[in-house]
Amino acid sequence: MTQVEVAVIGGGLAGMIAAVAFARGGRKVALVAPPHAASDRRTTALMEQSIRFLERLALWEKIAPSAAPLATMQIIDGTKRLLRAPTVAFRSAEIGLNAFGYNMPNQSLLDVLAEAVASEGNLTRYAANASTVSIGKTGVTIALDNGEAIEADFVVGADGRRSTVREAAGIGVRTWSYPQSAMVLNFSHSLPHQNVSTEFHTESGPFTQVPLPNNRSSLVWVQQPGDAEANAAKTLEDLGRAVEERMQSMLGTVTVEDSVQVWPLSGMTASRFGKGRVCLIGEAAHVFPPIGAQGLNLSLRDIMALTDILCGGGDQPIGASAGDRFDRRRRTDILSRTASVDLLNRSLLSDFLPVQVLRAAGLHLLSSIPPLRNIAMREGIEPGGSLRALPAMLREKLRR
Template identity: 65%
Template sequence: MKNFEIAIVGAGLAGQIAAIALARSGRTVALVAPKTDKTDKRTTALMDQSIRFLDRLGLWSKVEPSAAKLSTMQIIDGTDRLLRAPTVAFRSSEIGLPAFGWNMPNEALLSVLSDAVAQENNITAVEGTVETVEIGKHDTTLTLADGEQISASFLIGADGRKSKVRDAAEIGVRTWSYPQTALVLNFAHTRPHSNVSTEFHTPTGPFTQVPLGGDRSSLVWVVTPEQAAELTALPLQDLSRRVEERMQSMLGTVTVEDNVQTWPLSSMTAHRFGKGRVALVGEAGHGFPPIGAQGLNLSLRDIIVLTELLGTLTGGPIPADAGSKFDRRRRADVISRSLSVDLLNRSLLSSLLPMQMARAAGLHVLSSVGPLRGIVMREGIEPGRGLKALPSLLVGSLRRSWNE
């Protein structure tokens, strides 16, 4: 049996980043996952906090050439309802940043991560499928399909929504679904995006364009399942025309690229995010619709906290309650983000006038009150950052009032 300080099940984006971060904190790590030849054509938008974390790990300089800045994020009401909200533009320059974050192809990010994993002395990549997980008082044991066994003092589940690690830890989940499907694709356009991301709020959900390198963008278009089936059945030329019409030709002529994908929308939150010698990161602990660029950013905050908890203990044994401490540290952030994404999505679907009024009024306030918009932007890229800036923003507002 091979022994490690930490075993991570799952080698997607969250699993590989967790392995690199914990290995560089001094822990010996086993990264366990079956071999896959699947190509991921999706893209990921990482906010400033996540970029800074990748930079500390020495990864960002290798990813940056494949990424595009997100310097402005604008929301346009495309609902055609009686109460329509104004267009709101969030500019990173308002909060002293060159960009809120960067958007990059998952394929490029995975390539950089796999190279870093292969070069890290403290990581042992174990190719195989986990059959059974045993969680004891002093250690955890993984048994693979070929009979190989791995022992670790601490176990991290990065194995997705159907997590075997979560099931073995007897952690339940709350799940719910939406009457929506996300159409995910990349497209070229004849006008430059100028590092502007545009989110149209439509009666079926968000239509979100995010810049890629060159004159290209990624798109998440949330529609009904019936509309998704109709759109994916179209020839690419016709689908390109539909995307261009929905965007009001803001980026000129649109050419949709191959590999259009659809994802039924649902959300999931584990009852706990850690327990004893186990922690859950990424979609093993939480999953929700691709709205507001929250998914991997939330997962990276899982990893940041886990590295703080386990990395500071390098050289000593991992406490038996490390997973429970992780759960307490992550609960507020995960639950608040899950609720905010859920509320935004439901507000677009709701035909109730009070809900429409609240949504329109909220965007009106954000459009007209600069300090509040700044707080929202800071909170969007890093929880607590906006609240920390509140005193200085209030002082600045008072000074401007006195000077006037």
């Protein structure tokens, strides 16, 4: 039986980044993850805090050529309701950054991470599934479906919504669904995007364009399920015209690439994010709609916190309460982000006038009050960042 300090179950983006981070933090790591069956044509937007973490792991330099900066993020009220919100533009230069973050193809991330996993001396990958996970007071035993077994001091569940690790730990979940589906695709366009990401708020949900390198962008179009199915059945030419019309031809002629996918929207939150010698990250812990580029960024904050807990003590053994420490440390961020994304999404669907008033008033305040917009931008890329930056902002105001 193989002995390791940390076993990571799950080989998606969160699982591979976690395994590399723990290994480079000095722990002996096993990554239990079968090969990916197909290429991933989706894209991911990572905010500046996440990019800094990838830099510390010496990964960003290889990812950067495939990424496009997000210098401006604007929100446009695309509803036809009587009460509409003003357009709000968030510019990274307002908070001293060249970009809020970068958008990149998932496949580029996966390729760089697979190379890092293969070359990391402290890390062994097992191309198998975990069939059973047995959690004890002194360690965790993982039986693989290829007949091998691993003994670990600590196990990290990065194995998705139907997590084997979560089930073995007896951690329950709260789930919910939305009357929406997300259409995900990439497209080229005749006009340059100028590193601007645009989110149209519509009655069915957000329609969000995010830049890719050159004259290409990715799109997440949240629609009613029937509309999503009808649009997905269109030819690429007809779908391109529909996308161009919804975008008010802001990027000129649109050509949709052969990568259209439709996903029903739902949410899930685990009742705990860790206990004892177990913790959950990524979609084993939290799932919510693809709004505001929060998904993988939230998972990376999980990994940053867990790296501090597991690797911050040098060569000290991993404590039996590491999972409980992780749960306490991550609970506020996860629950607050989940609630805010859920509230924004439901506010777009609501025809209740007071809800529309509050949403429009909030966007109006962000548009007209720069200090408030500054705080919102800093919180968007790094929770608590606005509070840390507040003294410097006050000193700058006093100097002026």
